[in-house]
Amino acid sequence: MRRLRWLPLLFTPLLLSGCPFVELPEPLPLGPGTVQFNNTDVTLAAGMAELQPAPVDTLSSSVNLGRLNVSGLQRVYELETPANTDFSFTVVARGGGNIGATRLSLAHAASNGLTPQAGVETIAAEGMVLEGAGMSNRGDWLDVTGDGFARVTVRGNISADQVLVVQVPRNNTTIDIGVRIRIGNPSAINLVGGGASSARPGMVSQTIYSSDSWQFGLPSLAVSGDRVSVAAYDGDPTQQSYTSRRRQWLQHDSATGAVTGGNATCNSGDTGFWRDQEIAAQGNVLAVAYTGDGNVRMDISLDRGATFPIQQVVTNGSFFGQRLVQAAIGNDTPTTRRRATVLRRPLQCTTWAATSLPC
Structure with a gap:
């Protein structure tokens, strides 16, 4: 059951830019079938700050990538948060020229040093919530599909180290990225008011409509x-x-x-x-x-x-x-x-x- 809530005291504007008065190719329905994806790159950000990858990969050797049919990681991010403290970061894949079918996929690679024994639902079981449009379950992977760009926000609070793998197709190649969220000190991903609850002081919430x-x-x-x-x-x-x-x-x-x-x-x-x-x-x-x-x-x-x-x-x-x-x-x-x-x-x-x- 999906629900629509009204948030009368907080509205965050989303500003988009592009080239005016030009024409898109016939858009793909992004449903089942073979799709040629147009991704050019992928970025991680916390709020308005871009997160930088780690200079050295110390993650690949500690996780079972073979379970996800991933041969290696081309990029690694090392993130840090105190235990049971709200955090939030966003993964964005962009298409060339901001057009065309785009997709990024997430998988749960490790929790507290152990390999998860189920599909992507283990991400939620460990205290993380995924927010985005165009999401679909593919067993061990969660696909996020879009037109021009694909985006998903990872929010939550955790009590043990977690490892996610982000996979982005690029024409005939694939980028595989490791994201380790360690228990430690506060960092850029600990945004004020940006955790799993999304609550703000004085904000009220009420369900006014729901749909299956x-x-x-x-x-x-x-x-x-x-x-x-x-x-x-x-x-x-x-x-x-x-x-x-x-x-x-x-x-x-x-x-x-x-x-x-x-x-x-x-x-x-x-x-x-x-x-x-x-x-x-x-x-x-x-x-x-x-x-x-x-x-x-x-x-x-x-x-x-x-x-x-x-x-x-x-x-x-x-x-x-x-x-x-x-x-x-x-x-x-x-x-x-x-x-x-x-x-x-x-x-x-x-x-x-x-x-x-x-x-």
């Missing part, structure tokens, strides 16, 4: 007064098609506790686990922007989501691969017309696409 569909998730949130509006994806848990999903809208009234919402069939199939709908709110104005069928469209409500009388196609065309980055409503701009003062709220929708042209 594997397509559920990738929410976009906006707050206006006592209303929290959410745009997410959902689907039929009995359907395995990568093109069958729906857009789900929810609104939570913190004053009454009421949750209202609706849904509609998505005009486009999933393309690499990109979120292609965004939501913005200010005052009574609520705007939902989304892509599909070669269009970028914005629906605007003047009564906080009760109705959407304004429907504007921002861009249109037959090309494939628009990427919706952000929708935003600017501050009120007072404009005087005769004796009436009108508040004008500029709306902005940022999109990009990609092609073989260099960025």
